Amino acid sequence: MKSKENDERVARMRHSTSHIMAEAVQCLFPEAKFGIGPMIEKGFYYDFDLPRALAPDDLPAIENRMREIIHQDVPFVTERIAKEKARKLFAAQPYKLELIDEISDSTATIYRQGSFTDLCRGPHLASTGEVKAFKLTHVAGAYWRGDEKRPMLQRIYGVAFAGQKELDDYLSLQAEAAKRDHRKLGKELGLFSIHEEIGPGLVCWHPKGALIRQIIEDFWRAEHRKRGYDIVYTPHIAKIDLWKTSGHLEFYRDYLFPPMEIEGQQYMLKPMNCLAHILIYKSQLRSYRNLPLRYAELGTVYRYERTGVLYGLARVRGFTQDDAHIFCRPDQVEEEVTEVLNLAQFMMSSFGFGEYELLLSTRPEKYAGTVSMWEEATGALKHVLEKLDSHYEVDPGEGVFYGPKIDIKLKDAVGHVWQGPTIQVDFNLPQRFDVCYIGEDGLEHNVVMIHRTVLGSMERFLACLVEHYGGAFPVWLSPVQATIVPIADRHVGYAHEIESVFRNDGIRVRVDDRSERMNLKIREAELEKVPYMLVVGDKEMASSSVSLRLRSGENLGSESVPQVKSRIMAAIEAKS
Numbered sequence: 001m002k003s004k005e006n007d008e009r010v011a012r013m014r015h016s017t018s019h020i021m022a023e024a025v026q027c028l029f030p031e032a033k034f035g036i037g038p039m040i041e042k043g044f045y046y047d048f049d050l051p052r053a054l055a056p057d058d059l060p061a062i063e064n065r066m067r068e069i070i071h072q073d074v075p076f077v078t079e080r081i082a083k084e085k086a087r088k089l090f091a092a093q094p095y096k097l098e099l100i101d102e103i104s105d106s107t108a109t110i111y112r113q114g115s116f117t118d119l120c121r122g123p124h125l126a127s128t129g130e131v132k133a134f135k136l137t138h139v140a141g142a143y144w145r146g147d148e149k150r151p152m153l154q155r156i157y158g159v160a161f162a163g164q165k166e167l168d169d170y171l172s173l174q175a176e177a178a179k180r181d182h183r184k185l186g187k188e189l190g191l192f193s194i195h196e197e198i199g200p201g202l203v204c205w206h207p208k209g210a211l212i213r214q215i216i217e218d219f220w221r222a223e224h225r226k227r228g229y230d231i232v233y234t235p236h237i238a239k240i241d242l243w244k245t246s247g248h249l250e251f252y253r254d255y256l257f258p259p260m261e262i263e264g265q266q267y268m269l270k271p272m273n274c275l276a277h278i279l280i281y282k283s284q285l286r287s288y289r290n291l292p293l294r295y296a297e298l299g300t301v302y303r304y305e306r307t308g309v310l311y312g313l314a315r316v317r318g319f320t321q322d323d324a325h326i327f328c329r330p331d332q333v334e335e336e337v338t339e340v341l342n343l344a345q346f347m348m349s350s351f352g353f354g355e356y357e358l359l360l361s362t363r364p365e366k367y368a369g370t371v372s373m374w375e376e377a378t379g380a381l382k383h384v385l386e387k388l389d390s391h392y393e394v395d396p397g398e399g400v401f402y403g404p405k406i407d408i409k410l411k412d413a414v415g416h417v418w419q420g421p422t423i424q425v426d427f428n429l430p431q432r433f434d435v436c437y438i439g440e441d442g443l444e445h446n447v448v449m450i451h452r453t454v455l456g457s458m459e460r461f462l463a464c465l466v467e468h469y470g471g472a473f474p475v476w477l478s479p480v481q482a483t484i485v486p487i488a489d490r491h492v493g494y495a496h497e498i499e500s501v502f503r504n505d506g507i508r509v510r511v512d513d514r515s516e517r518m519n520l521k522i523r524e525a526e527l528e529k530v531p532y533m534l535v536v537g538d539k540e541m542a543s544s545s546v547s548l549r550l551r552s553g554e555n556l557g558s559e560s561v562p563q564v565k566s567r568i569m570a571a572i573e574a575k576s
Contacts, residue, residue, distance in 0.1 A: 009125075010162055011039050016076060016124045017066075017134050017160045018044035023116035024065035025050075025156070028058075034118070035095045035144060035153050042170065043134075043159035047142055049095070050154055059136045062156070066134070073129030074114040078122055080107045090119060095144060133167035134160040137174075141308065148306060177414045182466035183312040189471050189528060191462070192313065201310045201317030203459055208479035211508075212465075213458055215477055217298055219350070220322055220455065227343060229296040229324060234276030236300060240266040242275050245432055247368045251401035255303045273299035274451055277325040278433050281447075286437045291447065292328035292336055298458070299323050313463035314418075320458040326450040327435065333448050337384045337406075337423055344408060344421035344454040350575060351465065352474060355411035356420065358390055361398035368402050369428035377425040378404040402428040403451070412468040419460065424451040472529040472551060475571040482509045482568060483525040484546070487518050487537035494541045498534065498561055507568055526551050532568060 018037035025032055025048055035047030081089070083100055086108040090096035096119050100108055111120045113128055125131065136158040144150040161167040178184075186192050191209030194202065205213060221231060240259050243249045248256065252271060259266040270276070277295045286293070300320045309315055326336050348356060360381060363374045381404055385392050392406075399405055403426040410420040426449040429435070436444040455461045465473065475481055482502065486495040495511045502509040512521045518535065525533050534546040539558075546564055548556040559567070 006162075012123050012125050013131055013162070014039040014042075014044045014160045015122075016128070017131050017158065018046050019076070019111065019113060019116070019118055019120070019124065020066050020069050020128055020131060021062065021136070021156060021158060022046050022048075022118060023069055023113065024062045026116060027065050028061060033095060034093055035142075036099075037118075042161075043137070043157065045155050045157045047095075047144070047153040047155050049151060054139045054154055054156070059139070059156070063134075063136050069114065070128050070131050072114065073127050075127045076122075076124040077112045078124075079110050079112070081110060082106065083108050086110065086119065089117065131160065132162060133164045134158055135167060135171060143308075148308070173414055177416065177467070180414060180467040180470045181312075182314070182463040185466050185471040186312065186463075189466075191466070194312075199317070200307055201305055201315070203313060203316055203318070209462065211479045212473065212477055213462065216351075216455070216458065216461070217322075220298070220347075221296075223343070223347070224294075224296045224324070227294075227339070229294040232277065232280060232295045232297050234273060234280075234297060234299060235270070236302075237267045237269055238275065240268050243268055246275055246429060247401060247432065248272065251366055251368060255305070257302055257304050269302035270299075271301050271303050273297050273301060273321065273323045274325055274429065274449070275433075278429065278435055278449075281327050281435060282433070286327075286447075288329060288437050288439050288445075291437055292326050292332050294324060294326045296322075296324035313459040316457075316459050319460070322453050322455045322458070322461075324452050324454075326452070327437075327447045328450065329437070329439075329445070330448055333380045333425060333450070334384050334387075336450055337381060337425065338388065340421075340423050340450065340452045340454070341384065341388065341390075341406070344423070344452075347454045348408070348410065348420065351477075352468065353410050353412075353420075357409040357411070357417070358385065358392035359395040359398070359407040359409065360385065360392050361395040361400075361405045361407055363404065364397045364399055364401060366401060367399070369431070373427040374399075374404060377427055380425055381406050381423070400424060402426050405451075410464060412464060413470070414467070416467065418456075418464040420456050420464075421454045422452065422456070425449075426451060470529075472531075474576055475531045475568065476573075476575045478529070478531050479508065480510055480528065480530050481507055481572070482532040482534055482564075483521075483528075483530045484509060484511045484534045484536060485518055485521045485525070486511065486513060487535065489513075489515075491536050491538075491541060495534075495536050498536070498546065501561060502565060502568075505565060505569060507565070507572070522549065526553065531571070532564070534564060 022034060022037055029050050031051055033049035037046030083103060083106060086100050087097060099119060108119060109121050111118050111122060111124055136156060138157050140155050141152050142155040144153055159170060190206050192206055193204050256271055257269045259268050280295060298320050300318060302318050305315055305317050328336050362378055403424045405422050405424040408421040410418045430446040430449055435447050437447055439445045484495040484498055486492045492513045499509050499511050522533055529551055531551055533549040536546055540546050545558045545560050548559050548564055
């Protein structure tokens with residue numbers, strides 16, 4: 001109970017800090033128009049319509065004014081007033097007037113602190129002086145009510161904590177996260193790029209990024225074949241009628257690219273791989289003895305994400321899902337879901353993720369199928385989670401339109417949460433497409449479909465890996481596993497001999513034979529986060545050895561070539 005009370009107090013404190021910020025903004029910009037200012041995880045934000053764009057030095061000025069308001073320790077005073085009175089009070093605030101019109105009651109709640117009055121349900125702290133530690137972090141654009149047809153406002157974000165140490169720890173973690181930003185490291189390490197000439201949210205994979213992706217995909221294919229999956233490939237476009245039958249055109253319209261006309265017929269870029277897998281299944285008659293059938297595809301799909309939400313590799317318009325669809329009998333659903341969960345956990349641990357959250361996402365407001373279908377599908381997922389004694393939270397209304405799902409959120413090394421594996425049970429599409437098998441009774445029965453990914457998308461998963469490891473990938477994933485640095489030109493031949501020995505055993509190695517200083521070559525290899533640097537000179541040539549350094553800067557000294565090769569091979573095999 002004490003923890004719950006503390007959480008509620010922190011939530012009130014964050015909400016109260018947003019009001020203090022709004023008052024500070026009003027002091028600096030008296031003509032400001034105010035949107036909304038809620039509490040969010042770790043902090044708060046407030047949306048403003050201001051006479052000019054905010055500059056970097058505006059945030060410190062706003063913070064200083066906030067500290068003055070906090071020091072004054074003025075009380076938060078609540079009052080319920082008639083809606084007509086509220087309209088007069090906020091006559092110069094169009095966004096508040098819109099919110100007042102939406103209040104179903106005849107009264108509205110306002111909060112005052114000092115000279116500032118806001119329309120708000122609360123709750124708040126007793127006074128401004130109870131706010132202890134805060135920091136304004138950044139400004140972003142935000143459409144009013146999230147509607148791109150409405151005015152673009154300026155959203156100021158901030159964080160607030162119960163004490164200064166918590167704030168300092170958070171800011172330190174954020175500074176580390178900024179160093180690990182996959183957009184920054186992706187450029188520095190030469191992994192990928194996005195070009196305006198091609199279009200926003202469409203990724204070009206550079207050789208090193210493509211190599212990491214290939215390693216991940218090869219591992220993925222091998223593990224799926226072990227578990228009885230068949231690999232398939234399907235087209236990137238399909239006739240629009242397919243998406244009408246599935247319900248995507250009705251329920252998923254906002255994320256679909258406009259149709260294209262080819263020879264008098266409309267086609268669409270696919271947002272999902274599932275429908276082609278259904279057609280593969282339906283290409284011949286299936287018996288109950290054939291089930292389950294598991295089709296897996298690293299399938300590229302296209303979704304129209306608004307420009308404002310695109311974010312490096314984490315939010316794109318074209319991406320490759322590690323997708324699979326399992327066609328099974330109703331009595332096989334729980335066993336198949338269990339196996340998928342086991343595979344997902346194996347894949348996460350293989351890539352170094354030990355922390356994650358499980359969410360059971362239930363029926364959304366707009367859904368296909370019947371309530372009984374949804375209850376049966378949700379019950380199956382819930383039973384598996386409970387049978388495995390998995391701790392999970394219910395995420396109400398966050399299922400996809402055709403079925404409930406288990407979402408697994410990965411936590412990276414700095415505590416950021418990423419969308420990872422997802423498992424969906426679907427009774428709906430098999431009915432829409434008449435996906436059947438012949439049962440023991442000789443009659444046709446609808447299959448159950450399980451839609452699943454165990455990594456997510458290649459794009460987002462690589463973004464997650466980059467930030468989790470800060471670009472210093474485990475040896476097995478590193479595009480270059482070892483750099484050989486000859487000290488002088490006379491050592492280049494020996495360096496290439498070692499390179500040949502390593503390459504024959506599959507080690508990804510290169511020789512840096514540029515006419516540059518040794519220390520510069522080592523420094524550049526460290527910046528590229530190459531795991532091993534092998535320095536060779538006269539002494540190493542004479543003893544058939546190398547001087548071994550790690551990307552951490554540690555110098556391990558002289559080791560024989562076979563020793564170094566064994567060390568690297570062991571690290572690759574252990575996926576360390």
